[in-house]
Amino acid sequence: MYRPRAWIITIGYELLIGRIVNTNASHIARELTLRGAIVDRIIDVGDSIDDIVNEVRRGISRADILVTTGGLGPTDDDKTLEAIAAATNRALVLNEKALRMVNEFYSRKQLQLTRERVKMAYLPAGAIPIPNPVGAAPGSLLFADGTYIISLPGVPREMEAMLPLALDKIQHVFPEICIRELGKEIKGIPESSLAPLLRRASKKCPDCYVKSHPKGHELEKPIIDVKVLASAEKCEEAERKARLVLEELDRLLAGAGK
Amino acid sequence: MYRPRAWIITIGYELLIGRIVNTNASHIARELTLRGAIVDRIIDVGDSIDDIVNEVRRGISRADILVTTGGLGPTDDDKTLEAIAAATNRALVLNEKALRMVNEFYSRKQLQLTRERVKMAYLPAGAIPIPNPVGAAPGSLLFADGTYIISLPGVPREMEAMLPLALDKIQHVFPEICIRELGKEIKGIPESSLAPLLRRASKKCPDCYVKSHPKGHELEKPIIDVKVLASAEKCEEAERKARLVLEELDRLLAGAGK
Numbered sequence: 001m002y003r004p005r006a007w008i009i010t011i012g013y014e015l016l017i018g019r020i021v022n023t024n025a026s027h028i029a030r031e032l033t034l035r036g037a038i039v040d041r042i043i044d045v046g047d048s049i050d051d052i053v054n055e056v057r058r059g060i061s062r063a064d065i066l067v068t069t070g071g072l073g074p075t076d077d078d079k080t081l082e083a084i085a086a087a088t089n090r091a092l093v094l095n096e097k098a099l100r101m102v103n104e105f106y107s108r109k110q111l112q113l114t115r116e117r118v119k120m121a122y123l124p125a126g127a128i129p130i131p132n133p134v135g136a137a138p139g140s141l142l143f144a145d146g147t148y149i150i151s152l153p154g155v156p157r158e159m160e161a162m163l164p165l166a167l168d169k170i171q172h173v174f175p176e177i178c179i180r181e182l183g184k185e186i187k188g189i190p191e192s193s194l195a196p197l198l199r200r201a202s203k204k205c206p207d208c209y210v211k212s213h214p215k216g217h218e219l220e221k222p223i224i225d226v227k228v229l230a231s232a233e234k235c236e237e238a239e240r241k242a243r244l245v246l247e248e249l250d251r252l253l254a255g256a257g258k
Numbered sequence: 259m260y261r262p263r264a265w266i267i268t269i270g271y272e273l274l275i276g277r278i279v280n281t282n283a284s285h286i287a288r289e290l291t292l293r294g295a296i297v298d299r300i301i302d303v304g305d306s307i308d309d310i311v312n313e314v315r316r317g318i319s320r321a322d323i324l325v326t327t328g329g330l331g332p333t334d335d336d337k338t339l340e341a342i343a344a345a346t347n348r349a350l351v352l353n354e355k356a357l358r359m360v361n362e363f364y365s366r367k368q369l370q371l372t373r374e375r376v377k378m379a380y381l382p383a384g385a386i387p388i389p390n391p392v393g394a395a396p397g398s399l400l401f402a403d404g405t406y407i408i409s410l411p412g413v414p415r416e417m418e419a420m421l422p423l424a425l426d427k428i429q430h431v432f433p434e435i436c437i438r439e440l441g442k443e444i445k446g447i448p449e450s451s452l453a454p455l456l457r458r459a460s461k462k463c464p465d466c467y468v469k470s471h472p473k474g475h476e477l478e479k480p481i482i483d484v485k486v487l488a489s490a491e492k493c494e495e496a497e498r499k500a501r502l503v504l505e506e507l508d509r510l511l512a513g514a515g516k
Contacts, residue, residue: 014469016297017487018288021281025302030276039274040309042302044283051298074450075470076457106450116450134475136450155472192332192364192374192394199334211272212333214413217392229275 001233004064004173006037009055011070011080012154015044024069024159031163036177036231037065047071052083060087060147064173067163070154072137074116080151081140085124088144092122098129098138105136130166134158141166148173178235182242183227185215186253190222197256198226201249205230205241259491262322262431264295267313269328269338270412273302282327282417289421294435294489295323305329310341318345318405322431325421328412330395332374338409339398343382346402350380356387356396363394388424392416399424406431436493440500441485443473444511448480455514456484459507463488463499 008028014020025042032039040063045051052071059066071080085092099113099121106117120137123129130139130150135158140151150166152159167174186194191214202210209229214222226249230242266286272278283300290297298321303309310329317324329338343350357371357379364375378395381387388397388408393416398409408424410417425432444452449472460468467487472480484507488500 012469013467014471014485015284015300016287017291017467018284018286018297019485020471021279021284022300023279026273026276026279028276029274033275039276040304042273042280044300046298073472075453077469111448114450114454116453120450136448190369190394192372192378195333195374196372209271209275211270211335213272213278214331227272227277 001175001177001231003175003177003231004037005062006032006039006065006067007059007063008032008039008042009052009059009066009068010042010044010154011047011052011068012044013046016046024154024156027156027160028067028069028163031167032065032067033229034179035167035171036175036179047077047079049079049083049086052080053087056084056087056149060145060149063147065170066147066149067166068149068151069159072120072139072151072153074119074136078119081123081127084140084142084149084151088124088142088149090125090142090144093125094118095121095123095127095129095138098123098140101129101131101138102136105132128169130162130169132158133161139166141169176233177231178233178238179229179231180235180238180242181227181229182239182246183225184246184249186224186226188222189224189253191224194224194226197249197252201245201252204244204248207231208241208245210245259433259435259489261433261435262295263320264290264297264323264325265317265321266290266297266300267310267317267324267326268300268302268412269305269310269326270302271304271335274304282412282414285414285418286325286327286421289425290323290325292437293425293429294433294437305335305337307337307341307344310338311345314342314345314407318403318407321405323428324405324407325424326407326409327417330378330397330409330411332377332394336377339381339385342398342400342407342409346382346400346407348383348400348402351383352376353379353381353385353387353396356381356398359387359389359396360394363390386427388420388427390416391419397424399427434491435489436491436496437487437489438493438496438500439485439487440497440504441483442504442507444482444484446480447482447511449482452482452484455507455510459503459510462502462506465489466499466503468503
């Protein structure tokens with residue numbers, strides 16, 4: 001089954017100096033995964049045009065879908081769309097539809113369109129604005145060199161509201177697929193002892209993604225969270241595949257006296 | 259002042275499917291920044307040898323320090339050190355010192371050295387093991403092609419205990435620098451109105467990193483968190499530089515009647 005490849009590029013020095021934790025990346029990764037995409041890279045880069053251009057070009061050459069967050073706001077260091085325009089050899093142009101969105105947002109408060117506010121309506125030529133139901137800056141959807149480039153604000157509340165609107169617009173690239181994740185917590189056996197059993201159990205579903213996450217201490221109080229992610233055309237089939245692995249693991253643990 | 263460039267590569271599919279939030283990346287980014295490094299990239303990549311090799315090579319060609327997390331454990335999908343060995347054209351060899359660390363950890367519990375446990379003592383040839391005070395897998399410090407490559411486990415508790423041990427070993431690459439961050443919360447003015455004032459205030463310290471973080475709603479109840487990160491040889495000087503910007507911002511806000 002064909003599954004589109006996705007890259008996520010989160011933009012802003014606040015990530016690189018460790019001021020904030022990148023919850024946007026995990027939220028977007030989860031949404032893309034659940035729609036059937038395979039996320040290949042998450043890249044945090046600063047508000048530098050050159051660095052953004054560099055990573056966007058790499059993303060375009062490797063991914064079907066590229067989602068960026070951050071750098072859409074009114075300040076001078078918000079450079080994402082300028083960089084995407086440069087990376088795709090397009091001009092950054094005033095988008096009339098985006099301008100109407102920005103204008104509507106501020107006019108509700110009787111505020112004028114200053115230079116900083118109009119800046120948020122400049123999109124790469126050919127891009128479609130994504131409405132922002134909770135903030136000022138519209139997002140941008142651009143199809144360039146075979147890749148859908150979605151650019152959303154970095155404010156989590158805004159990004160979370162806009163992501164489904166943007167992904168719905170490119171729903172045709174996602175497969176008709178159902179993804180299911182089943183988990184199991186295993187206590188009292190160290191990860192290093194569980195590993196060979198898990199390896200054997202995983203063979204029950206070679207295309208499942210099976211992973212053990214140690215949560216307790218390796219020896220004193222080992223708690224291992226085992227997760228199995230399975231995909232299939234039908235949801236029941238995806239669940240069945242994941243269950244096969246966990247049932248086999250149960251059998252092997254029982255056999256090992258655990 | 260010379261400041262070393264750093265890349266962070268966090269390894270594991272659990273990041274790419276959005277199962278976990280990457281708190282390791284922000285913790286490491288903060289530590290590196292406070293020691294005077296400039297973090298240029300944070301990259302999340304899956305447990306694929308090719309992908310890790312690719313990103314590690316890119317990191318070596320661009321950074322003085324490369325910190326990786328994840329993929330050091332006992333399971334077959336823990337491939338980080340194998341990939342680092344391949345990326346630097348070295349063999350992966352049983353490190354006697356690392357083996358003693360692993361052995362000591364398990365022998366305290368009268369547990370044998372199984373294949374999975376011994377695996378954790380294989381490091382790239384020439385690497386130094388980093389002791390793991392809270393878990394089984396030692397870390398690795400390798401100097402290759404002009405870059406210090408530090409590899410730590412992905413379990414946050416283990417990574418956090420080992421990072422300072424590893425960074426202390428390469429303290430000579432960090433500058434004699436003091437970093438200070440001052441902040442100020444500004445209420446009642448939208449980010450788009452604050453932007454031009456902030457731009458002017460920033461001119462008081464061109465090498466400071468000044469950033470506004472919108473926390474409330476852009477219009478209804480705007481709350482903007484302004485942060486100024488300054489560096490200098492002496493801490494007082496770094497603080498003075500950051501304060502200059504905030505004081506100028508106060509003056510401009512007062513002038514604008516805010």
